[in-house]
Structures are given as C-alpha cells and as structure tokens.
Amino acid sequence: MGIEILGLPLYYYIAMVAKVLIAFVFVLLTVAYATYAERKIIGWMQVRIGPNRTGPMGLLQPIADGLKLFFKEEIIPAEANKFAFLLAPLVALIPAFITFAVIPFGDTIKIFGYDVPLQIVGYYDAGVGKVVDMNVGVLYVLAMSSLGVYGIVLAGWASNSKYSLIGGLRSSAQMISYELAAGLAIIPVFMLVESLSLQEIIKAQAGMKWFIWNSPMTFVAGMIFYVATLAEVNRTPFDLPEAETELVSGFCTEYSSMKYAMFFMAEYANMVTVSAVMVTLFLGGWDGPFVSAIPWLSPLYFIAKVYFLMFLAMWIRATLPRYRYDQLMHLGWKVMLPTTLALIVVTAVAGHFGFYTFSGLFGN
C-alpha cells in the first residue's frame, strides 16, 4: 500500500489537504455571497431591489465591500488593551471555520481509484470497510461553537467602551443560555444513534429516514436546536448583542477596517457552520434520493440543505422583530431548557418501550 506515515497511507494526507482547501474556499465563498444573498433576499421581501450597481445584478458587491474595508483606516482606541483588541477578531473567526473539520459534506467517493470520504478528519478503512472519523465529533462541534463567544467577550472587554462591554456581556449571557438548550436538544439524537460520530449519525438517517420527520422527539429537538442555534450565532430575532438602537453596534463598536469585517465573516461563517451541523444531525446530512447509486450527488444535497437553512435564517430575519432581553432569557431558561430536558426523558421512556419513531408509534 505504498508509503505510510504514522500508519496511514500517503494518499490520506494528500486527500486531507485537498479537502481542507476545498471546504475552506467553499465556506469562504459562501460567507462572502451570503452577505450578498441576505441583502438581496431581504430587499425582495421588503419589495425593494437590493444591491444592483456593482457588476451584473450587483454580483461583485461582496468584492467591492471587501476592498473598501481593506482600504479603511485601522483605528485602535487609546484606552483599549491592544493585544486583546487585536486578538479578539481572530478568536471569533477561527472557531467558526474550524468546526468544518468534522462535518461530513458527502458520501465516500472514488477519486483516481481511491476511496475518499468527504469529511476532513475521516478516512476510509478498507480493512473494516467503513469510514473512520472522530468518534466524539459532536462534542468537538459543541466545544468549537462555544469558543466563538470568547472572541466577542474579548472584543467587548478590550475595547474599553461601555457599549462594547454591554454588547459583549449580553452576547455571552445569551450564548451560554442557548448553548444549554442546543446541547441538550442534540441528546435525543445520540440516544437514538447510540454514537457521537457524525458518520454514524448520518448512517442512522440513511434512506430518507431523517430525524426531523422520522421521530416526534427528534422533530421537537430539531426545532429547538434550530432556534437555539439562531440565538447562538446572534441572528435576528436574537441579535441583541448588536442592537443598534441601544448599543450603537455592540461589541464591535470600536472596530474598523478588516477587523470589523472579520466579526462579520465570523457571524456568517457561524451561520454556515450551524446550518451544516443542523443538516448533519437532523436533516440526514448528505443523504437524499439516488445517493447510493450516484455518490457524487451527496455533496450537492448537502450544499442544497445548508443553503436552504441559511435562506430560512434570512427569511426569519426579514420577518421577525428583535426579542426584548427579558423575553430572550425567559425563552431560553424557562421554555427551551425544560422542554429539552423533558424531551430527553420522553425519548428514554419511549425508547424503553421501542417507540422511537413515528412508524413505531403508529404501527408499521
């Protein structure tokens, strides 16, 4: 089997670098054009046109925005803690991208005679005959998504400005509250799959048995997870950290130029990531019709589902007003947290009697 490094064949490393590049470029492009898509979609929903001056149909808008931000002046407030101030945008941005390392974005496909699973930290073990990936993938996702809050808190504190600080504090309070609900909403999925590996979770949903409609418990869990992730990535209706009317611009008030853009990239990258996690856990990942016959369809299904969820987030943003702070905390702690806890109990009891799925409930 050719050259081996650390017990793994060389092609594994080549494939991994290629997958890292493809996934990174894909997420980056999606982030850039998500801003454009969001402005267009919200424009249409408000019976406007949206950006249309730069390039055909405004398609060069993200590039124009990026260039403009690059040429803006870098301002570091005199009272700011310089090191933390510079570090914060990176701390916000990196976890947003790094989560994609464990998300399977396609089935195992044959490239030049090699079986390559479309997941960055996964490889096809011919001896076992299945894909080996990180066996605690979901925990990794949760850990990385919690890291993002540090960037925001750091930005709020390092700016040494009252608006930034309040924005950062609100953000951290909100993220911690909703992470609980999001984390607990995943547990019914583990209970059904009996594994934390994302590959196993997708395999359990193969053949259109997606968790969002396959079982009443996971349906509710999926709904709660989606709302909680919206709150976690600070999207409307939970965008209190950047409530302009109250906090100027929240934690990024003092930021300018590319550092400001990095917070926005982090926000949109987080949106891509949580959509991908939602797709993996509840919408069957890359599963879809004819996917076992034509494995090349699987990444397309995955992308389509992620884009659909992102469209949903934009749609929600165009529709719903922002929550009041006490309503936000009420929803997080008094509605979603007890519901997810009850859901875990219900899943356990139902599982004990073998009523996991809708078909189990209503007879085959």
Next chain:
Amino acid sequence: MPNPFTPIMQGMKITLGHVFKKPVTLMYPDERPKVAERFRGLHALKVSHNKAKCVACYLCPTVCPAKCITVEAGEDANHDKFAAKYEIDMLRCIFCGYCVEACPVDALKMTGEFELANYRREDFVFTKERLLEKK
C-alpha cells in the same frame, strides 16, 4: 397562553409573498419620478412676445410669507413697467405657491423641477435670466 407559532407563520407567509412582487424601487438617477401636474417646484417667469409677462406690480413679494422674492421695477421704451430685477432665494422659499396665486397677469408659474442642489450659497438665488420659462 396564545399560540405563538401562528403569527410567526403568517408573518413568514407575507414576507415570502413579497419576494414575488414587483419592487417599488425607483432607480433614481436613471429613472425619473413622474411629478404631479400641480407639483410646486422651481418657479418660472412666463414669456409672451419674447419678453417676460411680469409687470413688476410687487404683489408677489408682498404676499410671500418667506420674504424670498426681490423685485425692482424698470421702464421700457414704450413707457411700460417691467421687472428690471426679479430674484427668488430658493434657500428661503417654502414653495407655498402664494406668489403664483397673487399674480394678476399670470406671469408666474411653478414647474416640476425639484433638483435644486448647488455648491455655493449664491447659486441658490435665482436671477431673472435663470427663472425665465424655457420653451
């Protein structure tokens, strides 16, 4: 407790419906708005027999609530009174149209012209030459 999902669904339905509506946006510098027939924009001095109809009767500066019209009378070769100087300060004008109503000889009208931006303060004082009706 009222059901919180129905209103959200209704709202989502409305926003989605708007996507398929024709945008109301007017691409302003490329597309021009159609101003109403009786829109009160920039004034114009009407012209008849190649000269302004104005007879410098001073009714318009008298009625003007913003005091933005300056008229000075002159006498022409036929010993007729005419406006030697007729200026309207567009920075003071409130576009009420009283001057047009007051005019006994129908020498003044208001056009649909509304782009009155300029670079210098002096340029906002429209002289007689600039106010003459363009045919």
